[in-house]
Amino acid sequence: MKIIALEEHMLPRDVMQSAGVDLGDRAGKRAAELDDLGAARLAVMDDAGVDIQVLSALSYFVQGLEPEGSISVHRELNDRMAHTVVTYPDRFRAFAALPMTDTSAAVDELTRCVDELGFLGAMIHGQTSNIFLDHPSVRPILAAAVRLDVPIYLHPAPAPAVVQEAYFSGLAPEVEACLSTSGWGWHAECGMHVLRMVAAGVFEELPDLKIIVGHMGEGLPFHLDRIESMLSPVITGQSLTVAETLRRNLYLTTSGYNSDAPLLCALAAFGVDRVLFSIDYPFGNSKQATSYLASAPVSDVERQQIAHGNAESLLRIGAA
Structure with a gap:
């Protein structure tokens, strides 16, 4: 069975x-695995199938940098991924990392990555400097994704300091x-x-915007x-309900979840066409996930859709 995994992280030591x-x-405990884009990573992939x-x-570490530093760092991250894709064209694809503190630069970088480097979309890590993706200042980035016909993968990121203090302080550091x-907290x-994004009317304005979220939704x-x-009932003036909007614009991946209850819930709520396979490498166990x-309780046709068919359709990935 062909398997395409969508949420598989890298982070070069030298760039950081x-x-x-x-x-x-x-992340520091996984620094070597995040850094490797060659033999060791391929060995894990091969072992897991x-x-x-x-x-x-894993760019939430740099997503909030001031523009003068952020632009060059994100360009280097994307160039490193592009080099890996060119080196191993049958094994890797990529989502762009974007300098979110400079909207114009983020649009330019997304366009460069898709049009010139062949990337499949972008990954954005949560809010940036307390700005969520429903904020009007971010709309040009989302509009660019629609224009380029690529999805945005919305990945969790650390909460703002005020939330961190209010919700999670007072515990043992490792527990916190x-x-x-x-x-x-991330989820x-x-x-x-x-x-x-739904409540603010983002999907009403951009009905063709495709958002991916991991961790089974x-x-x-x-x-x-x-x-x-x-x-x-309290969101008025929109053409679709919240659930209808989510079922139209949202895709889910399995990253980090390897049990029946969340999978069956995701399938029941969104349908098999909206569920795609991910591992969350190197934080998820590749062999366990595959x-x-x-063995998941789905039909063989559904298993093939989750494993690769939906990714091939959404991301337009050809045969490897």
Whole structure:
């Protein structure tokens, strides 16, 4: 079975060092795997049966840099991914990293990456300097994605300091770090981020905008009926309900989730056409993820859709 994995991270040590960025404990423990774009990564892919990784820079470390530093760092990250794709054309594709503190530069970089480097879209990590993607200042970036006909992968990122302090302080440092990120906080905020975009009318203005979220939908499938009954009645003047909008504009990946309940919930809420396979490399276990995919309680046709068919359709990935 062909397998395409969509949320597979990289972060070159030398680029981060030149930017003066500390990866912290969590990403720091994976620094060698994030840095490697060759033999070691390919060995993990081969062992797990992954045919193609769609690379993405773990760029929330630099997404909020001031424009004068951000533009060059993001260009270097994208050039590094592009070199990897050219070196291993059958094994890798890429999502662009964007300098979100300079809207015009972000539009230019997305356009360069898609038109010149052949990238499949972009990955944006949460809010930038307390600005979410529903803010009017960000609209040119989203409009560029529509014009280029590529998706935006919305990945979680650390919460603003005021949220961090209010919700997650007062705990043991390791517990606070996990609870505020991969243990809960990231997913709650990313799901809320998508709902802000719906409520603000982003998808009414840009009905062809395609957004991908990972982690089996960041809680949205589980809460969708409640969202529809509570939130839709208070959002007026839109042509679709919240659930209808999400089912039109949102795609989900399995990244980091390898069990029946969340998968079946995502399939029931959004349909198999909207669910794509991901691992969350190097934070997710590649062999575990592909083994679960092979045994998941879905039909063979659905398994093929999740494994590669939906990615090929959405991202226009040809045969490897």
